[in-house]
Amino acid sequence: MQKAIESSGIGKKFRETEALKDISFSVNESEIFGFVGPDGAGKTTLFRIITTLLLPDEGKMKVLGMDCKTGFKELRKNIGYMPGRFSLYQDLSVEENLNFYATVFGTTVKENYDLISDIYSHIEPFKKRLAGKLSGGMKQKLALSCALIHKPGLLVLDEPTTGVDAVSRAEFWEMLKKLRKYNITIIVSTPYMDEAMRCDRVALIQEGHLLSTDQPEKIREGFSRKLFSIKAPEKYKLILALRKYPDTITAYPFGDSVHVTFNNDKFENSIYEYLGNQGINNAVITETKAGIEDRFLELMDGGTKAQRHNGEKV
Amino acid sequence: MKNTVISVKNLVKKFGSFTANDNLNFEVYEGEIFGFLGANGAGKTTALRILSGLSSPTSGEVIVAGYNAKKDPEKIKKNIGYMCQKFSLYNDLNIRENIMLYGGIYGMSKSLIEKRTEDLLEKLNFQEYGDRMISDLPLGLKQKLAFSVAVFHEPKIVFLDEPTGGVDPVTRRQFWEMIYETADRGITVFVTTHYMDEAEYCDRISIMSDGKIVALDTPAELKRQYNAESVEEVFVKIARPVNNQPHPPAPSSGGEVKTTYD
Numbered sequence: 001m002q003k004a005i006e007s008s009g010i011g012k013k014f015r016e017t018e019a020l021k022d023i024s025f026s027v028n029e030s031e032i033f034g035f036v037g038p039d040g041a042g043k044t045t046l047f048r049i050i051t052t053l054l055l056p057d058e059g060k061m062k063v064l065g066m067d068c069k070t071g072f073k074e075l076r077k078n079i080g081y082m083p084g085r086f087s088l089y090q091d092l093s094v095e096e097n098l099n100f101y102a103t104v105f106g107t108t109v110k111e112n113y114d115l116i117s118d119i120y121s122h123i124e125p126f127k128k129r130l131a132g133k134l135s136g137g138m139k140q141k142l143a144l145s146c147a148l149i150h151k152p153g154l155l156v157l158d159e160p161t162t163g164v165d166a167v168s169r170a171e172f173w174e175m176l177k178k179l180r181k182y183n184i185t186i187i188v189s190t191p192y193m194d195e196a197m198r199c200d201r202v203a204l205i206q207e208g209h210l211l212s213t214d215q216p217e218k219i220r221e222g223f224s225r226k227l228f229s230i231k232a233p234e235k236y237k238l239i240l241a242l243r244k245y246p247d248t249i250t251a252y253p254f255g256d257s258v259h260v261t262f263n264n265d266k267f268e269n270s271i272y273e274y275l276g277n278q279g280i281n282n283a284v285i286t287e288t289k290a291g292i293e294d295r296f297l298e299l300m301d302g303g304t305k306a307q308r309h310n311g312e313k314v
Numbered sequence: 315m316k317n318t319v320i321s322v323k324n325l326v327k328k329f330g331s332f333t334a335n336d337n338l339n340f341e342v343y344e345g346e347i348f349g350f351l352g353a354n355g356a357g358k359t360t361a362l363r364i365l366s367g368l369s370s371p372t373s374g375e376v377i378v379a380g381y382n383a384k385k386d387p388e389k390i391k392k393n394i395g396y397m398c399q400k401f402s403l404y405n406d407l408n409i410r411e412n413i414m415l416y417g418g419i420y421g422m423s424k425s426l427i428e429k430r431t432e433d434l435l436e437k438l439n440f441q442e443y444g445d446r447m448i449s450d451l452p453l454g455l456k457q458k459l460a461f462s463v464a465v466f467h468e469p470k471i472v473f474l475d476e477p478t479g480g481v482d483p484v485t486r487r488q489f490w491e492m493i494y495e496t497a498d499r500g501i502t503v504f505v506t507t508h509y510m511d512e513a514e515y516c517d518r519i520s521i522m523s524d525g526k527i528v529a530l531d532t533p534a535e536l537k538r539q540y541n542a543e544s545v546e547e548v549f550v551k552i553a554r555p556v557n558n559q560p561h562p563p564a565p566s567s568g569g570e571v572k573t574t575y576d
Contacts, residue, residue, distance in 0.1 A: 037482065038453075038454070038481055038482025038483075038485065039452075039453040039454075039481060039482070040452055040453060041482075135354050135355050136354045137354055162479060163476070163479065163508065164354065164508065165352070165353040165354045165508050165553075166353075166508060166509075166510050166546055166549050166550060166553070167353050167549070167550055167553055168353070168354065169508075170550055191479075191481065191482065192509065193483065193511075194511060194546070206482070235494055236491070236494035236495055236497070236498045237498070239491060239494070252487050253487055253490050253491060253494070253515065254487075255511060255514030255515055255533075256514050256515070256533055256534060293483050296483055297483050297484060297487075300482065300483070300484055301484075
């Protein structure tokens with residue numbers, strides 16, 4: 001199968017800062033491929049290299065069969081890019097923005113309308129409205145329509161759902177799934193783990209390194225220990241007490257519980273007495289399935305910047 | 315009996331003919347972590363601005379930290395802390411200068427500011443960064459610092475408006491531990507977020523839709539009521555807008571135009 005993206009040994013420095021280090025991965029055609037990582041991990045730099053807006057210092061990047069360095073002119077016609085910041089013309093109307101993007105790419109809205117109709121139909125009733133006056137969810141739909149209007153082979157979405165509410169986010173992902181039938185490859189970045197689960201494959205990226213690339217379910221299964229969920233009304237006391245408990249390896253708050261790993265993957269019944277002595281009397285301990293976020297925390301653990309800056313003991 | 319620190323009765327806020335907050339009623343208790351959720355445009359920001367003394371209700375009674383939002387908004391401002399993701403600290407001041415500025419604004423004495431600054435830097439393990447410009451700090455550090463500054467004057471309540479956008483899971487957890495620690499000290503934490511997994515960390519949550527509060531309870535109880543696995547599922551079930559309208563046109567009067575946009 002032809003690869004939509006082949007990245008081998010990509011490195012990029014900005015003065016002293018190594019933004020990307022030896023990044024190698026490949027993306028299959030029609031795949032939804034996610035990059036998950038914190039702010040500053042290098043996601044945007046990588047996307048700028050993929051979209052030919054930036055040259056790497058090291059390595060080779062091939063997109064849609066073309067080299068990003070030599071084939072950039074042809075490549076740019078075949079990429080749709082939705083940057084993290086809203087990038088449309090706020091003082092043009094919805095319709096004017098869409099027509100503008102179609103014209104720039106030498107096509108018309110009519111020609112590729114079927115591709116965007118699902119998405120654009122949500123905002124079409126407001127086509128005379130200025131883009132700057134749209135709500136967050138609507139802006140996002142318009143930006144996606146504009147990125148798709150020239151029927152690109154590769155769609156690049158940089159944190160498309162930041163600041164968007166949960167309902168609109170769910171709708172957005174449904175739309176992406178529908179694009180599969182047009183043979184469009186999608187790469188998408190997000191800081192949020194729940195969105196990673198919606199991708200075909202995911203690359204975890206941190207401080208310019210790829211930590212892991214796999215199907216989200218496989219990444220999740222990579223969690224190396226038994227994980228326990230502990231609940232008690234006194235959450236803060238519970239975390240502190242568990243950190244001090246001799247058999248605890250890690251203890252992280254996780255929603256309404258604390259996720260804990262122990263030496264030898266088990267706990268003794270004496271832990272209830274220990275917690276009781278710390279003023280926590282109604283702790284409930286259950287074994288639980290690790291999520292992708294647990295795995296990410298495990299992979300990030302140890303010697304990372306986030307850890308060094310940590311005031312508390314983790 | 316728990317002490318009530320926020321009491322909202324029949325709160326209505328209108329912008330012209332548009333009702334942004336439609337008869338809100340709720341209470342928030344001392345030391346509670348209260349999650350304030352809703353879709354874009356549901357009216358969260360409008361309510362938050364009223365609760366923090368920045369905007370006045372059209373009708374209804376809002377008492378925050380013992381003061382009436384209509385009569386005494388300035389006193390409310392003195393007794394609360396506020397942090398939002400978009401802007402919290404001055405980029406061209408260093409850490410110590412930012413703390414000094416905020417402490418001064420809240421009328422703290424110089425000696426108290428100096429003492430607490432050193433305590434804070436030590437607690438955050440920031441001693442070596444004290445003279446660094448805010449613009450040089452990574453996002454995660456900035457957010458932790460912004461939160462610490464928001465509670466530096468020991469307010470009764472701290473409002474957090476989407477505080478954790480874009481940070482990694484480790485930093486996000488450290489941030490929530492700071493929230494727990496703050497609530498444990500008796501400071502009430504009132505937080506808005508779009509990320510429903512974060513809602514799970516709250517003691518109680520409310521969900522707004524079209525200007526109304528449509529659900530208010532503990533995350534566990536809401537999941538039970540709506541037969542859902544997660545708060546996200548509850549949210550999608552009840553916060554879905556009736557129609558797919560964009561926001562109503564912004565009211566043209568004065569400086570509150572933005573408040574209808576989340």
